[in-house]
Amino acid sequence: MSKHRGLGRGLEQLIPPGAATLSSVLSGPSVREIPVAAIAPNPLQPRSQFDDASLQELSRSIIQYGVLQPLVVEPAPDGYHLVAGERRLRASQLAGLATVPAVIRPAGPDRARLEMALVENLQRRDISPLDEARAFNRLCDEFGLTQEAVAQQLGRSRSAVANTIRLLQATPEVQLALAEERVSAAHVRALLAIAEPLLQTKTLAHVVARHLSVRDTERLVARLAMRAPAKRATAPSPEVQALEAALARRLSTRVKITPRAGGRGRIVIDYFSADELDGLCELFGVNL
Structure with missing residues (x-):
């Protein structure tokens, strides 16, 4: 009420x-x-x-x-x-x-x-x-x-x-699958981490054919990101992959973790608009 x-x-x-x-x-x-x-x-x-x-x-x-x-x-x-x-x-x-x-x-x-x-x-x-x-x-x-x-x-x-609003950034095929309720909005947000339209559509077909859950879709997208042209020196451990997926869910955007020697590393957080950047700053308590 x-x-x-x-x-x-x-x-x-x-x-x-x-x-x-x-x-x-x-x-x-x-x-x-x-x-x-x-x-x-x-x-x-x-x-x-x-x-x-x-x-x-x-x-x-x-x-x-x-x-x-x-x-x-x-x-x-x-x-x-x-x-x-x-x-x-x-x-x-x-x-x-x-x-x-x-x-x-x-x-x-x-x-x-x-x-x-x-x-x-x-x-x-x-x-x-x-x-x-x-x-x-x-x-x-x-x-x-x-x-x-x-x-x-x-x-x-x-x-x-x-x-x-980010759902509108998905390929037409992904949007159609959402409209027909073959996937959920959470599935689409996971697929949005794939920037290449053809790969995003091909991944959608795999998700629908295998009836993947949202969590499984996130894991699949994380594995595909590891095969991207900008390859990492070493493949991330399952723990790192799980952490990437968890951070991606929490921040609602793509996250890449690159571990380095000595316990150091790098985290890359993508954003797709000025409003999304503002939202990330808000989540981190940063006021500019």
């Missing part, structure tokens, strides 16, 4: 003065019945995939009980634009409803509409990792927010936002 309140506060801080806030949407004007045919989908909807079986189940519930939670729409020249409730709208269409209950709100600029749709999906927790990554990325690229700002306003940690 407290998490939802935090999300609401964050959303209201991001929406400019005069735009609809989440609290005003929930406690605003009375609900009205409006024609389903007059509602256009939200063009900024962060979710691109909807489970057919889940929609059919919701449709049957709507036929029996009606739409229990009103949609949120905003006026448009040709009717209404959907702000929040795309899943309910699609299920209502399947149920053959002519009208649906909705709160009509001027939801403000595109940023507010995207934020409202994103928060609704985050609260449901069934948005796909790639859809979430694309939505986070749009907030950063199109609306000028830093990853830190997105994290604070949506109730996530900065590293969680950064790690989610």
